[in-house]
Amino acid sequence: xxxxxxxxxxxxNMAEQYGLTFMERGFYEILRSFKCNIExxxxxxxxxxxxxxxxxxxxxxxxxxxxxxxxxxxxxxRPVVRPDGRKWNDxxxxxxxxxxxxxxxxxxxxDVKVQTESPYQKIKATFEEARDELRKLHGKELCDRAxxxxxxxxxxxxxSYVKNPLNYMKSVIKNIVKESALEKAQKEYAxxxxxxxxxxxxxxxxxxxxxxxxxxxxxxxxxFHNFEQRSSNYSNDDLEALIREKNSRR
Numbered sequence: 001x002x003x004x005x006x007x008x009x010x011x012x013n014m015a016e017q018y019g020l021t022f023m024e025r026g027f028y029e030i031l032r033s034f035k036c037n038i039e040x041x042x043x044x045x046x047x048x049x050x051x052x053x054x055x056x057x058x059x060x061x062x063x064x065x066x067x068x069x070x071x072x073x074x075x076x077x078r079p080v081v082r083p084d085g086r087k088w089n090d091x092x093x094x095x096x097x098x099x100x101x102x103x104x105x106x107x108x109x110x111d112v113k114v115q116t117e118s119p120y121q122k123i124k125a126t127f128e129e130a131r132d133e134l135r136k137l138h139g140k141e142l143c144d145r146a147x148x149x150x151x152x153x154x155x156x157x158x159x160s161y162v163k164n165p166l167n168y169m170k171s172v173i174k175n176i177v178k179e180s181a182l183e184k185a186q187k188e189y190a191x192x193x194x195x196x197x198x199x200x201x202x203x204x205x206x207x208x209x210x211x212x213x214x215x216x217x218x219x220x221x222x223x224f225h226n227f228e229q230r231s232s233n234y235s236n237d238d239l240e241a242l243i244r245e246k247n248s249r250r
Contacts, residue, residue: 007032010099018070018104026053027063028072031094040100043093064094071104073097123154123165130166138173146172 011029014020020028030052034042050060067073076093097105131147146169162168 014072014098018072018098020067020070023063024066024070027060028067031064031067031073032096035096040096041093042096043091045091068107071098071106074105074107120154123162124151126165127151127154127169130169133166134169134173142173142176143169146176149176 007029011020011025011032014028015025027049030049031042031044033052034044034048036042046057046060046064049064050057053060064073064075068075074095074097076095078091078093097107127147127150131143134146135143149172150165150169
């Protein structure tokens with residue numbers, strides 16, 4: 001069964017068991033699509049949830065709070081505070097307590113965990129440590145290229161759940177080496193075809209030379225062979241006279 005089918009089935013069971021409305025069931029299903037099954041948590045942004053449901057941010061906050069009030073999920077605020085004390089961004093950690101404990105657990109107070117770094121900055125720092133460690137084995141250029149790929153994947157959400165950045169970067173470096181080797185082999189293969197084409201062209205040019213270009217292939221000179229004045233013993237008139245005399249004898 002695919003992941004979205006599982007989310008639909010679980011949300012339908014939760015709606016039937018705890019009397020969720022159509023909109024509450026939809027928001028629960030969307031939240032569950034971002035769930036980490038090991039920790040029973042999810043960290044999607046409120047804008048991402050609103051976009052998935054096709055509503056505004058305030059509507060998303062309203063129905064998420066309703067799920068919290070029914071004890072199905074817990075919402076923990078995680079504001080990122082800059083060194084100067086200003087709040088940079090608000091992120092939330094959603095915990096699926098009803099699935100984790102098998103029953104609704106009501107949240108007495110909304111927890112707040114102040115962060116000095118965003119989750120993106122934290123995981124980026126771990127990738128930087130892995131890059132510095134792998135530079136000793138693979139060199140700076142290859143590791144920097146792998147680091148850029150990891151950061152690009154991090155921004156697109158591919159590496160958001162990577163638990164071991166070092167092993168992940170090793171696999172990226174391995175793929176880069178494979179791709180470079182494949183490109184090199186393809187170039188050599190293409191160059192070999194170009195060289196063979198050049199040889200074929202040179203052979204065809206040799207074959208296009210005139211028939212009697214070589215000295216050994218020229219016809220042998222005879223007494224009656226006066227074409228192009230190749231014989232100096234007879235002139236054209238003398239040869240014609242000899243031919244007439246020979247024909248009259250017959």
